[in-house]
Amino acid sequence: MKVFPQLQVVVAERQTNPAYHLRGSLRSSEQNCLFKFTLAGEGRFQVGRKKYCLPVGYGFLCEINDPATSYYYPENGRVPWDFVYLTFSGPAATAMTSAFLRRYGPVFQLPPDIGFISEIMTWQRHDQNEMHFAPAEGARIIAGLFAALSQSKVSLDQSDAGFTLVQETRQLMRRNLHQFCNVKFLAAQLGVSREHLGRVFKKQTAQTPYQYLQRQKMLEACRLLKETRLIQKEVAVRMGYNVPAHFTRAFTRIMRLTPSRFRAVGTIPAQ
Secondary structure (H helix, E strand, O other): OOOOOOEEEEOOOOOOEOOOOEHHHHHOOOOOOOEEEEEEEEEEEEEEEEEEOOOEEEEEEEEOOOOEEEEEOOOOOOOEEEEEEEEEEEHHHHHHHHHHHHHHHOEEEEOOOOOHHHHHHHHHHHHHOOOOHHHHHHHHHHHHHHHHHHHHHHHHHHHOOOHHHHHHHHHHHHOOOOOOOOOHHHHHHHOOHHHHHHHHHHHHOOOOOOHHHHHHHHHHHHHHHHOOOOHHHHHHHOOOOOOOHHHHEEEEEEHHHOHHHHHHOOOOOOO
């Protein structure tokens, strides 16, 4: 169970004092992740010089000890800031938080009827009472949080032109795995500049088109090594490598095994 995200606390709180100002730079000893969601009033969240308003329905995600972050009650605040927050920890929690921050940024808008928020609201009847969660239940709650955060972004993704471009790029890559294919070719086929494709793809996937294409080629090479009797040189040619040594170097760098060793002991990884 230690590999699961570990839920630590779920707290509902009200702040009215401008002195409430918590900074990640002063919390280096805390190895927790935090999600805070506004129920009433308005708060503030800051990353570097970028400031975000947190009205009702908005929340933020961060690592508590990130020195670039802070959150606070606004100096000119006139109504209480009511919020609920969760803290959670563990390698899986940190990895999930880091991935979401890279992909979506720190601030999310969640409808009050989304499953995760609705569940939290039912806990208000336990006000002033401590609630205990088994590890599996805590992991389920954290999974619900990330599912809600992901769901909140799906409609935005799918209406975004960048999302469509990335989907088309991936489809084009899959159709051209067995022949020469580079970013310049992909951009030309899609009618965009190589620079634009690179920027959009990196923003949407946190990978460059080249990195994604190389991994897809090596995954297909894994399948050929395991499921066919093609010799290594033939697999290299199938993947667009005229020089087998170049294929071997690329395969070893990405899969952490040589092609021959992979054929002997490896297993085809997930996409």
